[in-house]
Each structure stands twice: as C-alpha cells, then as structure tokens.
Amino acid sequence: MNAVEVNELVKKYGEFEAVKGVSFNVNEGEIFGLIGPNGAGKTTILRIIATLLQITEGSVRVFDYDVEKEADEVRKLISYLPEDAGAYRNLTGREYLSFIATFFGGKKEMVERGIEIANLGKRIDDKIDTYSKGMIRRLLVARALMNKPKLSILDEPTSGLDVINAQEVRKIIQRTVKEGTTVLLSSHNMLEVEFLCHRIALINEGRIVEEGSPEELKEKHDAKNVEEVFLKVMK
Amino acid sequence: MSMMALIKKEVKELLTPATILPIIAMTLLFGMLGNAIGGAVKEAREKPSIGVVNVDDGKFSDIIKEECNKMARVIYNGSSKEDIEEGLNILKNKGSALIFIPANFSEEIYKGREGKIYIYWIMRGAGIMDSIPFGAIESILTLIEREISTILVEEKGVNASALSPLNRSETTILKGIEMQGVSPGIISNMISSQSTTVPIIMMIIIIMAGGMVISSMGMEKENKTLETLLTLPIKRRSIVIGKIVGSAIVGLLMAVIYMIGFSYYIQSFQQTLPLNLADYGLSLSFLDYILIGLSVFLALTAALSLCMVLGTFAKNYKSAQTLTLPVSLLALLPMFMIMFKDFDTLPLALKIILFAIPFSHPMMAMRSLIFKDYALVIGGIAYVTVFAFAFIALAVYIFNTDKLLTGRIKRGK
Numbered sequence: 001m002n003a004v005e006v007n008e009l010v011k012k013y014g015e016f017e018a019v020k021g022v023s024f025n026v027n028e029g030e031i032f033g034l035i036g037p038n039g040a041g042k043t044t045i046l047r048i049i050a051t052l053l054q055i056t057e058g059s060v061r062v063f064d065y066d067v068e069k070e071a072d073e074v075r076k077l078i079s080y081l082p083e084d085a086g087a088y089r090n091l092t093g094r095e096y097l098s099f100i101a102t103f104f105g106g107k108k109e110m111v112e113r114g115i116e117i118a119n120l121g122k123r124i125d126d127k128i129d130t131y132s133k134g135m136i137r138r139l140l141v142a143r144a145l146m147n148k149p150k151l152s153i154l155d156e157p158t159s160g161l162d163v164i165n166a167q168e169v170r171k172i173i174q175r176t177v178k179e180g181t182t183v184l185l186s187s188h189n190m191l192e193v194e195f196l197c198h199r200i201a202l203i204n205e206g207r208i209v210e211e212g213s214p215e216e217l218k219e220k221h222d223a224k225n226v227e228e229v230f231l232k233v234m235k
Numbered sequence: 236m237s238m239m240a241l242i243k244k245e246v247k248e249l250l251t252p253a254t255i256l257p258i259i260a261m262t263l264l265f266g267m268l269g270n271a272i273g274g275a276v277k278e279a280r281e282k283p284s285i286g287v288v289n290v291d292d293g294k295f296s297d298i299i300k301e302e303c304n305k306m307a308r309v310i311y312n313g314s315s316k317e318d319i320e321e322g323l324n325i326l327k328n329k330g331s332a333l334i335f336i337p338a339n340f341s342e343e344i345y346k347g348r349e350g351k352i353y354i355y356w357i358m359r360g361a362g363i364m365d366s367i368p369f370g371a372i373e374s375i376l377t378l379i380e381r382e383i384s385t386i387l388v389e390e391k392g393v394n395a396s397a398l399s400p401l402n403r404s405e406t407t408i409l410k411g412i413e414m415q416g417v418s419p420g421i422i423s424n425m426i427s428s429q430s431t432t433v434p435i436i437m438m439i440i441i442i443m444a445g446g447m448v449i450s451s452m453g454m455e456k457e458n459k460t461l462e463t464l465l466t467l468p469i470k471r472r473s474i475v476i477g478k479i480v481g482s483a484i485v486g487l488l489m490a491v492i493y494m495i496g497f498s499y500y501i502q503s504f505q506q507t508l509p510l511n512l513a514d515y516g517l518s519l520s521f522l523d524y525i526l527i528g529l530s531v532f533l534a535l536t537a538a539l540s541l542c543m544v545l546g547t548f549a550k551n552y553k554s555a556q557t558l559t560l561p562v563s564l565l566a567l568l569p570m571f572m573i574m575f576k577d578f579d580t581l582p583l584a585l586k587i588i589l590f591a592i593p594f595s596h597p598m599m600a601m602r603s604l605i606f607k608d609y610a611l612v613i614g615g616i617a618y619v620t621v622f623a624f625a626f627i628a629l630a631v632y633i634f635n636t637d638k639l640l641t642g643r644i645k646r647g648k
Binding site for chain 2: 013047050051052053054072075076078079080081082084085086087088089090091095099100102103104106140143
C-alpha cells in the first residue's frame with residue numbers, strides 16, 4: 001500500500017494557482033523529499049496532506065484514507081512539523097510533550113521517547129519561553145516523531161539548527177524510518193536530501209518537473225550531486 | 236481526556252503573571268478606593284464638628300445654639316468677636332465651620348429686618364467627599380431658619396402651617412403595582428441599586444472572558460502553534476469547545492478577582508434602604524434566580540462563541556486586542572441603555588437593538604423578574620441559546636476551512 005497517493009492535485013488561493021495538477025506516490029517505509037525553490041508549492045502540498053488545507057481539484061489519500069472526507073482518520077496516522085512552528089511558551093518542554101502525547105494515548109513511554117529525541121537534558125523542565133530557536137526545533141522534531149506515526153510530514157526539519165544538531169535530527173529521522181515510519185519532507189538543503197531521501201520530486205511553479213531516486217536523477221542529468229541536478233532542471 | 240488536556244493547556248497559556256497582575260492591581264485599587272470612600276461616608280453620617288461664637292443675647296441666637304448643640308458637635312464656644320480667630324485656629328484641623336452671631340442679631344429680626352450671621356467654612360480639600368459635612372451644616376441652618384420663621388409667624392397670630400400648607404400623601408403605580416407612601420424617586424433608586432449589579436458583573440465577565448478567547452487565538456497564530464494543533468487527532472469542534480471552556484475558566488477567575496475589589500468599592504456607597512420592596516411583591520423567587528443564572532450562563536456562552544469567531548480573524552496577540560473592542564462595545568451598550576431606561580419604555584428601534592444583543596438579556600433579567608415579566612426573560616433565554624449555538628457552529632465551520640491559515644473561507648472549486 002502507498003503511504004501517500006497524490007493525484008492531479010490543484011490548489012488555488014483565489015485566482016492564484018499554487019499547485020497545478022501534481023501527482024506522486026510515497027511508498028510505505030521510505031523517505032520522500034519534495035525539493036524546489038521558494039514559492040514552488042511544497043508547503044501547500046504538505047499542508048494539504050496534513051489535512052490543513054482544502055483541495056481545489058484532484059485527490060490525496062494517506063494510507064488509503066481520503067484527506068478531506070476522512071480527515072479524522074488521517075490525523076490519527078500522521079504527524080506534521082511545519083517549517084516555522086512554535087510551541088506553547090508557558091509550558092515546560094516535558095509538559096508540551098505530555099500534552100501532545102495525550103492525543104495519541106498519553107503513554108509515559110511516548111513522552112520518555114520524546115525527551116530522549118529532544119535531548120535537552122535538564123532544560124526539558126524549563127519553560128519553552130526560555131529555549132533557544134534550536135532547542136525549540138529539537139523539541140518540535142521530538143514531538144513529531146515520539147509517537148512513531150505511520151507518516152511523518154516534515155517541512156524543513158532541520159531549519160534553524162546548527163550543523164551538529166541538524167546531523168543529530170537526520171539520524172533520528174533515519175532511525176524512525178527503520179522503526180516503521182514513512183517520512184515525507186521538504187528541504188532546501190540538497191546535501192540533506194541526498195543523505196536522507198530514498199526518492200525525491202523536484203517542484204517548480206506548482207508542477208513536478210522531475211522525480212526519482214537521487215542516484216537515478218544524478219545519472220539521468222549527468223550530475224555529481226542533487227544540487228547539480230536541481231540547478232540543471234531549474235534552468 | 237484530550238478535551239481536559241486542551242482546557243488545561245489553555246488555562247496554563249492564558250493564566251500568566253502578565254495577564255493576572257493588572258487584574259490584581261485593579262482589585263487592590265478598587266479596594267483602597269472603597270476603603271477611602273467608606274471612611275468618608277462614615278464620616279458623613281457623623282455629626283459635623285463646628286464652633287459657635289455668640290455675641291447676641293437674644294432669643295433667636297439661643298435657638299441657633301440649641302439646634303447646633305443638638306445636631307452638630309460644637310467643639311468651640313466663644314462669646315466675643317475676638318474669639319473668632321481662636322475658634323478658627325482650633326477648628327482648622329478638625330472642624331468644618333464656625334458660626335458667628337453678632338450683637339443685635341435677634342433684635343434686627345424683631346425689627347423686621349434680616350438677622351445677619353457669619354459662617355466661616357473650613358475646607359480641607361476640594362473633593363466631593365470633602366464637602367459632605369458642609370451639606371449637613373446647610374441642613375442645620377435651614378432647620379434653624381424654619382424654626383425662627385415659625386416663632387415669628389405664630390407671634391403674629393398666624394398658624395405656622397402657613398409656612399408649609401401642603402400635606403402630600405403619595406401613591407406610585409408602577410406596572411400595575413400600587414405602592415402607597417412611596418415616591419417614584421425612591422422606587423427608582425432602590426430598583427436600580429438592586430438590578431444594576433448584574434449588568435456590571437455581566438459586562439466585566441464578557442469583556443474579560445471574551446478577551447481571553449480572542450487572545451488565545453491570537454497567541455496560537457503568533458506562536459505558530461495552530462497548525463500543529465489542527466493536525467492532532469481531535470475533532471475541530473473539540474478544539475473550539477476546549478478553547479471556549481479554558482478561556483471561560485480564566486475569564487471567570489479574573490472576573491471574580493476583579494469583582495471582589497469592585498464589590499468592596501460599590502458597598503462603600505450603599506446606604507440604609509428606606510423600604511422593603513418585598514412588601515409590594517417586588518422580590519425574586521428561587522425560580523427567578525435560576526432563570527437569572529441560566530440567562531447569565533447562556534449569554535457568556537454566546538459571548539465566548541462570538542469571540543471565538545472574531546478570534547479567527549486575529550493575526551497575532553496585538554491584533555487580538557483590537558478585536559475585543561466590538562465585544563466590549565456590545566457589552567457596554569446594553570449596560571448603559573438599561574441604566575437609563577426600562578426595556579418597555581424604549582422606542583421600538585432601540586428595543587430591537589437591545590434584544591438582538593445577547594448580553595442584554597441577563598442584564599435585563601433581574602429587573603424584568605422583579606416585575607414578573609417572564610415573557611421577556613424566557614424569550615431572551617431562547618434567543619441567546621440559538622445565538623450561542625449558531626456561533627459555535629460557525630466557529631467549528633471556520634475551523635474546518637482554510638480560513639484559519641489562509642484568511643479565506645471560500646473554496647476554490
């Protein structure tokens with residue numbers, strides 16, 4: 001079964017067409033990356049899959065559930081990490097993870113796993129208001145992965161993190177996939193995409209312009225890395 | 236379980252030192268004001284302290300001295316013009332006036348001329364409360380004048396009743412109820428004093444709790460937490476209800492803190508009531524109190540659901556503060572209208588406006604129930620119920636659309 005099936009997806013904001021008939025599938029157990037310049041429509045697609053935005057045309061299914069008609073079922077299977085997400089500033093890190101865990105059964109192990117992923121040490125019991133941007137991002141990644149969702153939708157997961165923390169988060173994502181989670185992510189970081197993703201789709205102006213594994217695409221475009229592929233395709 | 240977690244989170248997010256400290260400061264301010272006013276009112280009930288310097292040896296100056304001793308606290312007595320300075324010196328810290336009765340005061344009156352007396356008012360402040368003792372002294376002087384007039388008239392063989400030839404026997408008829416021996420002014424004052432507390436409490440609760448709901452939405456957007464919340468496996472209506480209940484708890488808590496100070500302030504103005512309205516059948520039964528409670532609860536629910544819809548327009552915490560303005564106006568308008576006029580005596584257009592504002596109904600309920608006007612109260616409860624459910628449904632609908640994230644409700648299809 002496909003984790004995600006996107007068919008002829010169109011999304012309009014008034015007259016502006018942000019997504020223009022996009023189709024792709026994400027296989028269960030893989031890391032699939034959406035890559036494209038700013039304004040290409042990546043976040044819109046992720047938000048639709050995460051049940052946040054409504055579809056103008058086409059269809060999107062997550063583990064065979066329709067994201068519009070069966071949104072409640074979809075939400076039980078996914079976790080979504082927005083690019084510029086924040087957390088409740090008057091809660092401590094632990095309280096925030098416990099709050100989120102409540103919606104997924106509230107198991108203590110889930111919170112402990114979140115604390116382990118966040119790796120904030122004693123600061124986990126401090127108010128989020130006192131956290132740095134990097135600490136908040138780690139907490140949010142932990143929140144998105146602690147419940148071992150069937151599909152994790154990560155919009156720029158390492159945004160705002162330094163090199164060491166970003167590396168740590170990538171390892172966590174890989175580990176989570178080994179534990180059975182499918183990951184759909186977007187990123188500007190081509191090295192990250194090449195390192196993490198089994199398959200990628202290049203998006204430009206609301207359309208998928210290239211799709212395949214990093215190796216296939218490098219071979220097809222005679223490029224040394226995904227960045228070169230990206231530059232050649234965007235030309 | 237999830238709902239409880241949402242409510243708990245709302246309370247924790249909203250109940251911060253930054254939100255609660257201004258309310259506590261306001262409460263303390265009202266408490267201090269109440270204390271000050273209470274002290275001044277107590278002082279007003281006490282006899283004013285005065286001094287009397289009497290150089291006249293006639294009958295009328297004796298009357299003045301007698302009345303002053305009876306109705307005021309005379310803390311200085313003088314018998315020569317030179318004593319004025321000494322008297323003023325003694326009175327300057329604890330007295331309110333010094334009355335000087337010159338020689339020939341009584342004789343001048345007997346000669347048919349005005350008897351002149353000199354009053355030295357001692358003001359220690361220009362506030363309203365500072366002038367209370369002067370009112371009491373004015374009353375004493377009016378009484379003295381009347382007593383002297385009575386003596387003069389009677390000495391000339393005229394019956395003193397000529398000075399006050401009318402003997403009024405008053406009966407006020409209000410909404411079919413006859414009240415003997417009571418003027419409209421007294422009834423109006425008493426009913427107002429009993430039925431204005433609910434509008435003020437209601438207005439404060441709506442502004443506080445409503446502001447909390449709108450702020451909660453503004454904070455979700457400003458802190459970028461809304462998207463995560465909307466992708467959690469919980470029904471959108473549960474999110475709406477969780478936010479309403481959480482904000483209501485914080486709003487009510489703040490309103491209670493505020494009202495403690497405010498009630499202390501209001502109590503400082505309350506005076507002994509001149510009659511018992513229950514003697515005229517104008518009292519509330521247990522059922523009436525239940526209806527008032529129900530009306531308050533439903534109006535609060537309506538206010539919070541309206542605020543929830545308004546909150547969806549908030550872009551951040553700052554814009555949320557601006558959005559509380561229409562709710563505050565809707566809470567203030569009926570409060571002032573009800574203070575000045577009864578619903579029944581308003582022009583039709585204003586009646587419609589007042590009825591349409593859901594917060595009006597608990598404000599009007601107490602006065603309506605005193606006069607057993609159940610139709611208006613029950614009609615209001617029905618209307619506010621429909622209003623509250625309509626706005627909760629609208630909020631849930633908006634939560635199910637793109638509106639919260641994109642600012643658009645209409646679908647592109």
